[in-house]
Amino acid sequence: MYELILAHIARHVTLAPAEREKFCAALQHKKLRRRQYLLQEGDICRYDHFVIKGGLRQYEVDDEGRENVMQFGFEDWWISDWYSMLTNTPTAYNIEALEDTEVLQIERVKLEQLFLEIPALERYFRIIILHAFVALQRRVLFMQKSSAERYAEFLTRYAHVEQRVSQQHVASYLGITRETLSRLKSRKL
Amino acid sequence: MYELILAHIARHVTLAPAEREKFCAALQHKKLRRRQYLLQEGDICRYDHFVIKGGLRQYEVDDEGRENVMQFGFEDWWISDWYSMLTNTPTAYNIEALEDTEVLQIERVKLEQLFLEIPALERYFRIIILHAFVALQRRVLFMQKSSAERYAEFLTRYAHVEQRVSQQHVASYLGITRETLSRLKSRKL
DNA sequence: ACAAACCTGTGATGTTTGTTAAAAAAAAGT
DNA sequence: ACTTTTTTTTAACAAACATCACAGGTTTGT
Numbered sequence: 050m051y052e053l054i055l056a057h058i059a060r061h062v063t064l065a066p067a068e069r070e071k072f073c074a075a076l077q078h079k080k081l082r083r084r085q086y087l088l089q090e091g092d093i094c095r096y097d098h099f100v101i102k103g104g105l106r107q108y109e110v111d112d113e114g115r116e117n118v119m120q121f122g123f124e125d126w127w128i129s130d131w132y133s134m135l136t137n138t139p140t141a142y143n144i145e146a147l148e149d150t151e152v153l154q155i156e157r158v159k160l161e162q163l164f165l166e167i168p169a170l171e172r173y174f175r176i177i178i179l180h181a182f183v184a185l186q187r188r189v190l191f192m193q194k195s196s197a198e199r200y201a202e203f204l205t206r207y208a209h210v211e212q213r214v215s216q217q218h219v220a221s222y223l224g225i226t227r228e229t230l231s232r233l234k235s236r237k238l
Numbered sequence: 239m240y241e242l243i244l245a246h247i248a249r250h251v252t253l254a255p256a257e258r259e260k261f262c263a264a265l266q267h268k269k270l271r272r273r274q275y276l277l278q279e280g281d282i283c284r285y286d287h288f289v290i291k292g293g294l295r296q297y298e299v300d301d302e303g304r305e306n307v308m309q310f311g312f313e314d315w316w317i318s319d320w321y322s323m324l325t326n327t328p329t330a331y332n333i334e335a336l337e338d339t340e341v342l343q344i345e346r347v348k349l350e351q352l353f354l355e356i357p358a359l360e361r362y363f364r365i366i367i368l369h370a371f372v373a374l375q376r377r378v379l380f381m382q383k384s385s386a387e388r389y390a391e392f393l394t395r396y397a398h399v400e401q402r403v404s405q406q407h408v409a410s411y412l413g414i415t416r417e418t419l420s421r422l423k424s425r426k427l
Numbered sequence: 428a429c430a431a432a433c434c435t436g437t438g439a440t441g442t443t444t445g446t447t448a449a450a451a452a453a454a455a456g457t
Numbered sequence: 458a459c460t461t462t463t464t465t466t467t468a469a470c471a472a473a474c475a476t477c478a479c480a481g482g483t484t485t486g487t
């Protein structure tokens with residue numbers, strides 16, 4: 050059960066066996082059925098979640114009732130609302146399972162305790178947040194481009210994701226309507 | 239010279255006096271005239287920069303020759319290209335002084351050494367990157383909204399920045415043309 | 428296997444925003 | 458102070474994209 054997450058950590062830092070055990074002991078295993086929510090608007094987010102099986106989408110619903118996908122989460126991804134965790138305020142996001150899904154979750158408070166005991170763990174989180182930050186910067190720049198270019202970029206970067214999520218969710222992630230995405234696809238062929 | 243940066247660190251973590259000194263000793267002071275570049279496309283970014291006076295803009299030039307502003311940096315902000323730093327590859331960004339500016343810079347290699355010696359420093363960077371990440375998520379969601387809403391949001395969040403940068407740079411940050419922004423402003427009055 | 432729910436494709440139409448160009452205004456440098 | 462350079466404003470036009478509506482497919486749960 051812990052192979053995926055330990056391998057992911059090992060890609061960035063080295064933990065002693067005892068540290069690995071301590072970390073794994075803090076993890077909780079959670080299973081979700083398709084359509085089930087890991088987090089709902091209004092909840093306070095207390096956990097960071099690492100996906101070991103299946104897939105999720107994180108989205109917010111805006112004033113006009115539109116769903117805007119912030120990110121997807123498949124195997125090997127962390128997903129949660131850091132803003133809600135940092136500020137202890139209700140989240141604006143929903144995180145919904147797109148398929149039957151399994152995650153390992155760790156409580157924020159527990160994680161912060163572990164950071165004090167295991168500096169390499171804090172380093173790991175610094176590094177993955179940095180990677181996520183860089184990826185988001187890239188996304189911001191891509192939002193300036195035409196919908197065709199955004200979709201092309203999405204295909205090259207997240208080909209495997211495109212296979213697993215519905216077109217409407219891809220459109221929402223790209224910030225275009227499903228109609229526009231549908232037309233884009235037919236135009237190209 | 240170090241008050242600003244030490245105060246900023248103290249807002250998030252506590253450093254022992256010896257740690258503070260060690261950190262400050264690793265900093266270099268750098269002055270820039272208006273229009274001077276701190277980083278140019280093609281350079282490899284080796285430093286993280288903390289602004290203590292003045293202001294900068296970080297932008298990339300896309301295939302069509304358009305300048306897209308990634309972020310501004312005024313007093314109390316860190317600015318650099320983490321992607322270039324992480325991968326040791328040439329940056330796609332330019333960082334240009336908008337006014338006469340002073341920064342404190344720290345070499346990436348030196349910083350990583352310090353992380354090993356001063357865990358609280360690594361914590362500080364984890365936290366500020368997390369904050370930057372959360373702010374970027376918010377920006378991604380705002381990119382879905384109309385240009386009027388984006389500008390309104392910008393005004394409420396960055397009123398002080400709006401005072402100090404030209405309208406065309408605000409427009410570029412918002413992902414709209416300067417003409418559109420100009421029209422927005424006149425419409426409102 | 429079948430009904431219900433959900434997702435995708437397509438056309439007609441409207442709105443927003445970009446484009447081009449030129450004039451007015453403001454700011455910077457000497 | 459004054460010239461040069463840069464920035465902002467405005468207008469007419471074009472393009473990209475959203476919206477609305479509905480038909481045809483596909484998936485899902487029972």
